[in-house]
Amino acid sequence: MLERKLSAISGTANALTDIIDTRRSLRLEWVIVVLIVMEVAIGCFQIITVAH
Structure with missing residues (x-):
């Protein structure tokens, strides 16, 4: 009885x-995506400003 x-x-603790691990991983993935988008935006801005 006690063992059950x-x-x-x-099982509940593992779940x-x-x-929690899934949420942390998802948050980290979003941070990475935001950083990549920011890098692309900065690169585009630099290309546009150098072209003028």
């Missing part, structure tokens, strides 16, 4: 840890 309850608690 501990197993259920362990919550996976959710």
Whole structure:
């Protein structure tokens, strides 16, 4: 009985840890995308300003 309850608690804890890791990974991916977009925008701005 106790082993079954501990197993259920362990499963729940693992699921919550996976959710937190997924959210952290998703946030990191968005930061990377934003940085890439900013780099492309700065590059385009530099090309436009040098062309004039």
